[in-house]
Each structure stands twice: as C-alpha cells, then as structure tokens.
Amino acid sequence: MQPRNMSMSGAVDLAAVKAAAEAKEKAEQARSERERRQAAGGAAPSVPLVVDVDEATFQEEVMQRSTEVPVVIDFWAEWCQPCKQLSPVLERLAEEYDGKFVLAKVDVDANQMIFQAFSQQLGIQGIPAIVAIVAGQPVPLFTGVTPEAQIRQVLDELITVAEQQFGITGLPAGAGAGEPGDEGAEEPAGPHDGPLAAAAEALDRGELEGAILAYESVLANAPANTEAQLGLAQARLLHRIEGLDAQAVRKAAADDPSDIEAQLRVADLDLAGGHVPDAFSRLVDTVARTAGDEREAVRVRLLALFEVVGGEDPRVAKARGALSRVLF
Structure with missing residues (x-):
C-alpha cells in the first residue's frame, strides 16, 4: 500500500514530502471547519459512507473528499457477476467502519x-477493481473477488497509512449516518508533535540539515515513531542528491558498473525522480555482483530507500523478495 504515500505514500517524486504536508494541512482545515460549525451550533454535515460517483461528481466526491477521509473506489458493471459478490461486502464494511473510509462506486x-x-x-486489467485515493494520490488495493478477512486487512493498512503519513483520520463516528457526529474532546498534543512539525517545516523550506537533526532528535526519544522515520529517510535522500550533477553521475555509473558510489547516487536520483522500480533494480543488481563491505553498503542504502517509499508499497515487497534471492 502506497501514502507512506501511500505510499501508500506512493511514488516518490519527492513531492511526496510536500504532498503529505499539504494533505495534513487540508485534513486539519476540514477538521477545524467541522469544529467551527459545531461551536456555532450547526450540525456536522452528513457524508454518505457509500456514494455512486460519475464524471460530474468525481472531483468533489473522490479527489476533494480524499483530503479528509480515505476514499475506496469500487469499479463495477451490471454485467459483472464477481462485482455482484464483492460490492455488497464492501458496502457492509463501509457502514461497519463508520467513517474510517468512504466507498465510491463507479x-x-x-x-x-x-x-x-x-x-x-495503474495497469488495471479488469473488474472488479478496488483502488483507494488518499490525499489525491491513487493506491491500488486489489482486483477480483477477495476473501473478507483479506479485505479487512487491506482496509486496516490503508487507514493506518492515511493517518500516519498524511494525518487523515477519517470522518467523526456517526457522521455518515445522517446525524451529527460527537467528536468529543480534542486529544491532547503528543510530546513529539512540536518537534515533528518543526522538522517538517524545515524540510519544506529545504533546510535539510536542520530537518535531519530534528528528526534524529525525535527518534532518539521515540525510536518507533513512524512519522519521524519517514521524514528522516526523505530528508537524508534529499540531502544526498543536493547539488549532484545528474548527467555526470549517470555517465560515471554507465562507464564503470563497479563504481559503487556512482550506482548509489543514480539510485537516489531515480527514486527522487519517481523512478522507483529502476532505483530498486539497480541496487539489487549491484548487491548481486558485490561482496563484503561494498555489498553491505549497497544493502543498507536499499533498505533506506525502502523507508522513503514505505514498507506497504507493493514495489517494496517485490524488491525485498529480489534482494532476498540475491543474498541467500
């Protein structure tokens, strides 16, 4: 799953960093607007949890809505018998999850x-096909009739990525039932919210060394903080490619495949440019033809690039398998 870029943080055209920040800001604006209306005595707007979408409503119901809640798209057709098996399951789960995602039927x-x-x-070959949109970014989920237990697992992963990477927490409980949702008291700010916000702002401004130090500071106190792990991986990548002459680096790597540093730099450039499979394949191939300290350096760099893309991304899973095959 890609918005860890979703990832589900998705393809890193390193707008991934900016997209995540913008998505968080839009999600926060949506929450603030709901709170403002409720404070003024107005009801929270009712949002249907299952909605039929067409070309006229797609932008509003799917793309814009995805800044507030993950939107799961069910591509179906009347003649499609598997669709008639899968769609009712998705509709029931949308109601059960109560605002953690919205189901858009196309x-x-x-x-x-x-x-x-x-x-x-996305290379979709047929229907039923299920795709999610998180902060405007598409995330392929699955195709064909799928066991409910597996669907639940995919949805849970989608919701986790949307929240951790994009700050998208879904609709208030009950908001889809046509009655005002009671959001209750705001959760207290976490101990690392301030430093994380400062690190993200530094990253946005291009102050990469400051962002790296800020993320490292958070991780020193909270080693499992996923937002800091992702931010640090992205900041380090941007720092490594800063000032590189891309043409010269690529020429060096092509002229001398044994130049490990050149291979690492090209992989960084490929990932930053959104060419994720190319970056992964280059480093897997380099691992296969090296040994000792050189092999370990390449392996470590590849793991760092996995962190930038996000462990739920299918391209990461594929590259992990390829890495295991050349290592063992």
Missing part, C-alpha cells in the same frame, strides 16, 4: 473516461 460502462484513466495509470 459504473465503468457509464464512466469510461474515469476507468480508462485509472487503467492506464
């Missing part, structure tokens, strides 16, 4: 432009 026959766009981008 009839592919009536909305061919939407389906074609996703097919081309």
Whole structure:
C-alpha cells in the first residue's frame, strides 16, 4: 500500500514530502471547519459512507473528499457477476467502519473516461477493481473477488497509512449516518508533535540539515515513531542528491558498473525522480555482483530507500523478495 504515500505514500517524486504536508494541512482545515460549525451550533454535515460517483461528481466526491477521509473506489458493471459478490461486502464494511473510509462506486460502462484513466495509470486489467485515493494520490488495493478477512486487512493498512503519513483520520463516528457526529474532546498534543512539525517545516523550506537533526532528535526519544522515520529517510535522500550533477553521475555509473558510489547516487536520483522500480533494480543488481563491505553498503542504502517509499508499497515487497534471492 502506497501514502507512506501511500505510499501508500506512493511514488516518490519527492513531492511526496510536500504532498503529505499539504494533505495534513487540508485534513486539519476540514477538521477545524467541522469544529467551527459545531461551536456555532450547526450540525456536522452528513457524508454518505457509500456514494455512486460519475464524471460530474468525481472531483468533489473522490479527489476533494480524499483530503479528509480515505476514499475506496469500487469499479463495477451490471454485467459483472464477481462485482455482484464483492460490492455488497464492501458496502457492509463501509457502514461497519463508520467513517474510517468512504466507498465510491463507479459504473465503468457509464464512466469510461474515469476507468480508462485509472487503467492506464495503474495497469488495471479488469473488474472488479478496488483502488483507494488518499490525499489525491491513487493506491491500488486489489482486483477480483477477495476473501473478507483479506479485505479487512487491506482496509486496516490503508487507514493506518492515511493517518500516519498524511494525518487523515477519517470522518467523526456517526457522521455518515445522517446525524451529527460527537467528536468529543480534542486529544491532547503528543510530546513529539512540536518537534515533528518543526522538522517538517524545515524540510519544506529545504533546510535539510536542520530537518535531519530534528528528526534524529525525535527518534532518539521515540525510536518507533513512524512519522519521524519517514521524514528522516526523505530528508537524508534529499540531502544526498543536493547539488549532484545528474548527467555526470549517470555517465560515471554507465562507464564503470563497479563504481559503487556512482550506482548509489543514480539510485537516489531515480527514486527522487519517481523512478522507483529502476532505483530498486539497480541496487539489487549491484548487491548481486558485490561482496563484503561494498555489498553491505549497497544493502543498507536499499533498505533506506525502502523507508522513503514505505514498507506497504507493493514495489517494496517485490524488491525485498529480489534482494532476498540475491543474498541467500
């Protein structure tokens, strides 16, 4: 799963850093607006948990809504018998999860432009096909009839990534039932919220050394903090490629495949440019033809790039398998 970029933090065109920050800001604005309306005596707007979407409503119901809650798209058609098995399960789970995600149903026959766009981008071959949108970023989930237990696992991972990487926590409980949701008291700020915000701001401003130090400070006190782990991995990547002459680096790597530093630099450039499989393949191949300290250095760098993309991303899982095969 990609918004760890989703990841589900997705492909890192290193707008991933900026996209996550913007998504968090939009999510916070949506929460603030709900709170403002409730404080003024107004009811929280009712949001249907299952909605039929067409080309006219897609932008509002899916793309804009995805800054506030993960939107799961069910691509279906009337003639599709597997769709008739899967759709009721998804609809029931949308109600059960009570605002943690919204289900958007897209009839592919009536909305061919939407389906074609996703097919081309994600390589979808048929239906039923289930895709999520988190902070405007598409995340392929699964295709075909899938066991409910597996669907629940995928949804749980999606919700976790949306919250941890993008700050998207879903709708208030009950908001989809047509009655005002009671959000209760605000959760107290966590002990690392301030330092994390400062680190993210430094990263946004391009103050990479400061961002690295700030994230390292958080991790010194909270080694398992996933937001700090992701931020540190991204800041270190940006710092490594800062000032590189991409053309010269690529030429050096092509001229001398044994130049390990050149291979590492090209992999960094590829990842930062969104060419994730190329970056992973280059380093897996380099691991395969090296030994000793050189092999370990390449392996460590590859693990660092996995952190930038996010462990739930299917490209990471594939590259981990390839790495295991060359190591063992």
